[in-house]
Amino acid sequence: MADVTAGSAGRRSWWAGIGQGRHVLGLLFLLPAAVFLVLFLTYPLGLGVWLGFTDTRIGREGVFVGLENYELLWIDSVFWLAVFNTLLYTVGASILKFALGLWLALLLNQHLPFKSFFRAVVLLPWVVPTVLSAIAFWWIFDAQFSIISWALIKLGLIDHNINFLGDTTNARLSVIAANVWRGIPFVAISLLAGLQTIPASLHEAATLDGATGWQRFRYITLPMLSPIIAVVMTFSVLFTFTDFQLIYVLTRGGPLNATHLMATLSFQRAIPGGQLGEGAAIAVAMIPFLLSAILFSYFGLQRRKWQQGGGD
Amino acid sequence: MATVEIRGVKKAYGTTAVIHGVDVSIRDGEFVVLVGPSGCGKSTLLRMIAGLENITGGAILINERVVNDVPPKERDIAMVFQNYALYPHMTVGANMGFSLKLRSAPKSEIDSRVQRAAGILGLSHLLDRYPRQLSGGQRQRVAMGRAIVRDPQVFLFDEPLSNLDAKLRVQMRTEIKELHQRLKTTTVYVTHDQIEAMTMADKIVVMHDGVVEQIGAPLDLYDRPANQFVAGFIGSPAMNFIKGAVGSDGHAFACDGGASLPLEGMVGARPGQRAVYGLRPEHIRIVEGGAPAQVVVVEPTGSEILAVARLGGEGGQEISCLFRERLSLAPGEIIHIAPQKGMSHLFDEASGARLVD
Ligand SMILES: Nc1ncnc2c1ncn2[C@@H]1O[C@H](COP(=O)(O)OP(=O)(O)O)[C@@H](O)[C@H]1O
Numbered sequence: 264m265a266d267v268t269a270g271s272a273g274r275r276s277w278w279a280g281i282g283q284g285r286h287v288l289g290l291l292f293l294l295p296a297a298v299f300l301v302l303f304l305t306y307p308l309g310l311g312v313w314l315g316f317t318d319t320r321i322g323r324e325g326v327f328v329g330l331e332n333y334e335l336l337w338i339d340s341v342f343w344l345a346v347f348n349t350l351l352y353t354v355g356a357s358i359l360k361f362a363l364g365l366w367l368a369l370l371l372n373q374h375l376p377f378k379s380f381f382r383a384v385v386l387l388p389w390v391v392p393t394v395l396s397a398i399a400f401w402w403i404f405d406a407q408f409s410i411i412s413w414a415l416i417k418l419g420l421i422d423h424n425i426n427f428l429g430d431t432t433n434a435r436l437s438v439i440a441a442n443v444w445r446g447i448p449f450v451a452i453s454l455l456a457g458l459q460t461i462p463a464s465l466h467e468a469a470t471l472d473g474a475t476g477w478q479r480f481r482y483i484t485l486p487m488l489s490p491i492i493a494v495v496m497t498f499s500v501l502f503t504f505t506d507f508q509l510i511y512v513l514t515r516g517g518p519l520n521a522t523h524l525m526a527t528l529s530f531q532r533a534i535p536g537g538q539l540g541e542g543a544a545i546a547v548a549m550i551p552f553l554l555s556a557i558l559f560s561y562f563g564l565q566r567r568k569w570q571q572g573g574g575d
Numbered sequence: 576m577a578t579v580e581i582r583g584v585k586k587a588y589g590t591t592a593v594i595h596g597v598d599v600s601i602r603d604g605e606f607v608v609l610v611g612p613s614g615c616g617k618s619t620l621l622r623m624i625a626g627l628e629n630i631t632g633g634a635i636l637i638n639e640r641v642v643n644d645v646p647p648k649e650r651d652i653a654m655v656f657q658n659y660a661l662y663p664h665m666t667v668g669a670n671m672g673f674s675l676k677l678r679s680a681p682k683s684e685i686d687s688r689v690q691r692a693a694g695i696l697g698l699s700h701l702l703d704r705y706p707r708q709l710s711g712g713q714r715q716r717v718a719m720g721r722a723i724v725r726d727p728q729v730f731l732f733d734e735p736l737s738n739l740d741a742k743l744r745v746q747m748r749t750e751i752k753e754l755h756q757r758l759k760t761t762t763v764y765v766t767h768d769q770i771e772a773m774t775m776a777d778k779i780v781v782m783h784d785g786v787v788e789q790i791g792a793p794l795d796l797y798d799r800p801a802n803q804f805v806a807g808f809i810g811s812p813a814m815n816f817i818k819g820a821v822g823s824d825g826h827a828f829a830c831d832g833g834a835s836l837p838l839e840g841m842v843g844a845r846p847g848q849r850a851v852y853g854l855r856p857e858h859i860r861i862v863e864g865g866a867p868a869q870v871v872v873v874e875p876t877g878s879e880i881l882a883v884a885r886l887g888g889e890g891g892q893e894i895s896c897l898f899r900e901r902l903s904l905a906p907g908e909i910i911h912i913a914p915q916k917g918m919s920h921l922f923d924e925a926s927g928a929r930l931v932d
C-alpha cells in the first residue's frame with residue numbers, strides 16, 4: 264500500500280516536471296506534424312526550387328548552374344508571352360466568374376419554383392471531371408462540327424464556321440469561356456451560402472429606410488458578403504492561375520503559343536522537352552505571383568472590424 | 576403626424592387564414608398597443624401596416640389614403656424590429672443616418688439630425704461604435720434612434736423589449752413612453768406582455784387567433800372586459816373564473832362544488848343559466864357572512880399576501896386571493912370571502928361573452 268502511494272507520487276512529480284517545461288512538451292507534440300510537413304510539403308517544393316538552379320535533363324543528373332535558367336527565361340519571348348497569357352486568363356476568367364457567379368447566386372436566392380432543382384443543375388459543371396468537360400468543349404469548339412457555329416449558321420447570323428481554336432484571339436476567348444463555365448458553380452454556390460446568412464430583417468429595415476433594390480444590393484448585400492467574396496475569389500484566382508488540364512486538352516498552348524500558360528509551358532519544357540531544370544524555373548517563377556495573391560487575400564480575409572470576433 | 580385606419584383587414588398565407596377581418600382606427604399622435612398571445616397575428620398586422628406583407632382583404636389607410644398598393648418606402652413609416660435589425664457593417668452613426676443618406680440629404684444635415692437623435696437617446700458617445708460593440712439596451716436605443724432620425728409619419732414597434740432583461744425592460748418602457756410624449760408621433764406597438772400594454776398604451780387592441788377581442792383604454796379593459804378571454808389576459812395575477820349557475824332569484828351565483836357569491840347588475844342572464852363568474856384576486860375581501868373557503872397555500876411577499884383557497888371547502892373550486900392587510904392565515908383554515916362591491920364579472924359559459932354591465 265505504502266509502496267504504491269510513493270510510486271504514484273514519484274510519477275506525478277515526473278509528469279509535473281514535464282508539464283512545467285511546457286515548451287519541451289509542446290515541441291514533442293509538434294514533432295509528428297513537423298515531420299509530416301517537411302516530408303510531404305517542403306521536400307517536393309525544395310526539390311523543385313533546387314532543380315530550377317540546375318541544368319538537369321531527363322535521364323541525366325544536372326549540375327548547379329546558378330541563375331542561368333532564369334537569365335535564359337528573362338530573354339525568352341515565349342516565356343513572357345506565357346506570363347501575359349496567364350495574367351490575361353486569370354484576370355479575365357476571374358472577373359467573369361465573379362460577375363456571373365454573383366448574378367446566379369442572387370437569382371438562386373430568390374423565391375423560385377423548383378429551387379433545389381436549379382441549385383443542383385448549377386453544380387453540374389463542378390462535378391464533371393475536368394478532362395471530360397474539356398473534351399466536351401473540344402467538340403463545342405471544333406473547327407468543323409462546332410454546335411455554336413452550326414446554330415449561328417442555321418439562325419442566319421453568320422455564313423461560315425468560326426475558327427474557335429485556330430485563331431489566336433478566338434482561342435484565348437474560348438479557353439477563358441471554358442474555364443468560366445467550369446468555375447462558376449464554385450463561386451455561385453459559395454456566394455449563395457453567404458447570401459443566406461444575411462438576415463431578411465436587414466433587407467426589410469433597409470426597405471423601410473427607403474432603399475431601392477439596387478441600393479439594398481449596394482449598401483447591404485455587397486458589404487455583408489465581402490468577407491466571403493474575399494475567400495471565394497482568392498481560391499478562384501489560385502485555381503485559375505495554376506490551371507493546366509483545360510488548356511492541355513483544348514489547345515496544348517497553341518495556336519502560336521497564344522494560350523500557353525506558365526503551368527503548361529513549364530510542363531512542356533520539362534517533360535516532353537526533357538529540360539527539367541528550365542521547366543522547374545518556370546514553375547518557380549509562378550511563386551511570386553501566387554504569393555502576392557495570397558498576401559492580397561491575407562489582407563482581404565482579415566476579419567472586418569464589424570464582424571463578430573473582429574479586432575476592436 | 577398621421578392617422579391610421581385598418582378596415583376589415585384579412586391575411587392568408589396560401590390557404591391558411593391568419594387574420595380574419597380586423598378593424599382598428601388610430602388617431603393622430605395616439606399610442607396604440609396591439610397585445611395578444613404569441614401567434615395571434617400581431618406581427619403580421621404590423622408588417623401589413625409597414626408594407627412588408629401583402630394585404631389579402633380589406634384596406635389600410637394612412638392619413639385617409641388607401642396604402643394597400645403603396646410600396647413601403649413611400650409610406651414614410653419607421654419600424655423597430657424585435658431583433659433590432661441594425662446594419663452590422665455600419666457604425667451607430669451610419670445606422671442612424673442611413674435613411675437620410677439614401678435620400679441624398681446633405682452631410683451637414685445628416686450629422687445634425689443624427690447628433691440630435693443621439694442626444695435624446697443618450698448615444699452621443701457611441702456614434703463611432705459598431706453594433707456588435709454595444710449592449711442589448713444600447714442596441715435597442717440605436718434601433719429607436721434610426722427610427723426617430725427620419726421623423727416619420729408613424730412608428731411601428733414589434734416586441735422591442737422582449738430581448739432585454741426584466742430591469743432594463745421596465746426602464747426602456749418609461750423611455751419609450753417619454754419619447755412618445757416628446758415627439759407625439761402616432762405609434763403602433765406590438766407586445767405579448769399585458770403589463771407593457773397596460774402601462775404604455777393610450778389605447779389597447781387585444782387580439783386572439785387573428786381577431787380583435789376588444790379595443791379600449793387600459794383601465795376600461797381592466798374594469799369591463801368584453802369577454803372571458805380579455806378578462807383572463809389583462810391583469811396580473813390573472814382573474815379567477817368560477818364555474819356555476821345563476822341562482823333562481825337572479826341575485827346569487829351558485830358555484831359548482833359549494834358556496835354562493837353575490838351577483839349585481841346582471842344584463843343577459845336568466846335565472847338558472849350556466850355561467851362563469853369572474854373575480855380578480857385583488858377584489859376579494861374577508862367579510863363576516865361571506866362565502867366560506869378553505870385556505871390551501873399562503874404566499875406572503877411582504878407588501879401583500881397571495882392565498883389560494885377552495886370555495887366551499889374540501890373539493891371546491893380553487894381561487895386566488897390577494898390581500899393587502901397582514902393577515903395571519905394558515906393552510907386548512909376556513910375564511911369567509913366576498914367580492915368588493917361592483918367588482919365581479921359574469922360571462923356566458925359557452926361563448927365567453929360578458930353578461931353583466
Ligand atoms: N410566412 C408565413 N407563412 C405561413 N404562416 C405564417 C407566416 N408568418 C406567420 N405565419 C403564421 O401566422 C400566424 C401569426 O403570426 P405572427 O403575426 O407572427 O404572430 P405574433 O406576432 O402575434 O406572435 C402564426 O400562426 C404563424 O404561424
Ligand SMILES: [Mg+2]
Pocket residue numbers: 617618619734
Ligand atoms: Mg410577433
